[in-house]
Amino acid sequence: MKQEFIRYGYQIDSFAFNTEGKNLFAIKTGYKYPNKKFMLGAHYDNWPLLAVASGADDNASGSSTVLEAGRVFSNYNFPYTIVFALWDEEEPGLLGSTAYVPTISSNNDTLLGYINVDMLGWDGNNDSVADINVRPIGNSIALSNKAQLCNTLYNIQLGLHIVNPGNGSTDHAPFWNNGFSAIGIDEEYDNDFNPYWHTPADSLARFNLSFYQKCSKLAYATLADLAMDTLNTVGVFENTIIDNIVLYPNPTQGKVYIKNNNENTEPIFITMFDVFGNLIYSVKITKSENDYLIDTDKLNIKSGMYFVKINRANNTSKIKLIKN
Ligand SMILES: [Zn+2]
Numbered sequence: 142m143k144q145e146f147i148r149y150g151y152q153i154d155s156f157a158f159n160t161e162g163k164n165l166f167a168i169k170t171g172y173k174y175p176n177k178k179f180m181l182g183a184h185y186d187n188w189p190l191l192a193v194a195s196g197a198d199d200n201a202s203g204s205s206t207v208l209e210a211g212r213v214f215s216n217y218n219f220p221y222t223i224v225f226a227l228w229d230e231e232e233p234g235l236l237g238s239t240a241y242v243p244t245i246s247s248n249n250d251t252l253l254g255y256i257n258v259d260m261l262g263w264d265g266n267n268d269s270v271a272d273i274n275v276r277p278i279g280n281s282i283a284l285s286n287k288a289q290l291c292n293t294l295y296n297i298q299l300g301l302h303i304v305n306p307g308n309g310s311t312d313h314a315p316f317w318n319n320g321f322s323a324i325g326i327d328e329e330y331d332n333d334f335n336p337y338w339h340t341p342a343d344s345l346a347r348f349n350l351s352f353y354q355k356c357s358k359l360a361y362a363t364l365a366d367l368a369m370d371t372l373n374t375v376g377v378f379e380n381t382i383i384d385n386i387v388l389y390p391n392p393t394q395g396k397v398y399i400k401n402n403n404e405n406t407e408p409i410f411i412t413m414f415d416v417f418g419n420l421i422y423s424v425k426i427t428k429s430e431n432d433y434l435i436d437t438d439k440l441n442i443k444s445g446m447y448f449v450k451i452n453r454a455n456n457t458s459k460i461k462l463i464k465n
Contacts, residue, residue: 142165142185142208142227143155143165145208145211145212146165146211146225149167149211149212149215150215151167151168151169151211151215152167152169152170153165153166153167153168154166154168156237156240156241156244158229158230158236158237158241159230159236159240161229161230162229162230162236162237162240163229163237164226164227164228164229164237164238164240164241165185165226165227165229166224166225166226166227167211167224167225168222168223168225169214169215169219169222169224169225170222171219171220171221171222171223171368172218172219173220173221174220174221174222175222176222176249176250176251177221177222177250177251177253178223178224178250178251178252178253179222179223179224179252179254179255179364179367179368180223180224180226180252180254180255180256181207181210181223181224181226181255181256181258181360181364182207182226182227182228182238182256182257182258182312183203183204183206183207183226183227183228183257183258183259183312184200184203184204184228184229184230184231184232184237184238184259184311185200185201185204185229186228186230186231187199187200187201187232188232188339189339189340191341193341194339194341194343195342195343195344196343197262197343197344197345197347197348198260198261198262198263198328198335198337198338198343198348199259199260199335199338199339199343200231200258200259200260202258202260202261202262202348202353203258203259203260203261203327204227206258206261206356206357206360207225207226208225209357210225210357210360210361210364211225213361214361214364214365217365219365219368219369220368220369221253221367221368221370222250223368226238226241228241228312231259231312235311235312235314235315237312238314238315238316239315241315242315242316242318242319242321243319245319245321252316252322253280253322253367254280254284254321254322254324254367255313255316255322255324256284256323256325256326256360256363256364257274257311257312257313257316257323257324257326258325258326258327258356258357258360259311259312259325259327260327260328260335260338261326261327261352261353261356261357262328262335262345262347262348262349262350262352262353263328263333263334263335263347263348263349263352264328264329264333264349264352265335265336266332266333267352268300268329268333269298269300269352269355270299270300270301270302270332270333271299271300271302271326271327271328271329271356272302272303272304272307272308272325272326272327272328272329272331273285273288273289273301273302273303273304273307273324273325273326274304274305274307274308274313274324274325274326274327275303275306275307275325276305276306276307276317277305277306278317278320278321278322278323279320279321279322279323280322281317281322281323281324282305283322284323284324284363284367285303285305285324287363287366287367288301288326288359288363290366290389291359291362291363291366292362293387293400294362294366294387294389295358295362297355297358297359297362299355299356299359302329302331304330304331307325308327308330311325311327312325313325326359326363327356328352328356335347386399386400386401386409386458387399387400388449388460388462391460391461391462391463392462392463392464392465393437393462393463393464393465394464394465395436395437395438396434396436396437396438397434397435397436397449397462398433398434398435399411399434399435400433401426401433407453407454408425408427409425409451409453410424410425410451410452410453411423411424411425411426411433411435411450411451411452412449412450413435413440413447413448413449413462414447414448414450415442415445415447415448416445416446416447421440421442421447422435422440437464442464444464444465445464446461446462446463446464447461447462447463447464448460448461448462449462
């Protein structure tokens, strides 16, 4: 893995935490905010401690996703620093990540968000449902919302099961425990757990490759969207998805799209107000009008904060919209 990252042109770092355990890092320094970083990580050790422990799903799936992210992202530059992390000794108790995370703040760096991938290859019931593990710590909820938004924006077509409070048994947990913003993307642990987990039969042959590809795409899209986001909206975009209705981009330079991902066809009423409560815009849209567009440049309004109210038959939601 180290050789591959070197071949892609990355600066390499490592972190030995005991006589055998060693984490590997590949670093892509941001051109605008070199000290602010996003991380994508996975553990590369496997289980059980037998002569053969295939560990394909747990966790060659996640570590390969991190490696492939390294290959693809090497062709682009990002304003924020991106770190690809491969953790050792997750299986005996998250040893590699637990040893490393408390050291993050000791150099002058700020970690804005961490995405963990652990087991992405199993979808036994073929329902394309993946988990996003999240807890209300730092901007973790905003990261989870960003992932949901990316699933829609890039048409990845996963069903997302938001698990809050998220599972604490893999490498995103030490990030939460130290107050960092983090999410974990993985196959559906609750309802469709891999029956070959931690056996020599955990092999590539059992993968649902189309599902695996979708999970990897979700990780790449979320990481890229975060690392490109020069408006630094990590704390702002958390209200852009309500009741499966997505409003994007937010903040906006002008155009705002509204996508209704609800199954039913009930119409939604959209109204927009300024901070003084003055009505600026109203429209009724139906399911058939996907990607409804509001062009705020045509509304003759200034930069600033607005409220978009979404009314459906039995509920009303309010989203804070920032126009730059
Ligand atoms: Zn694992």
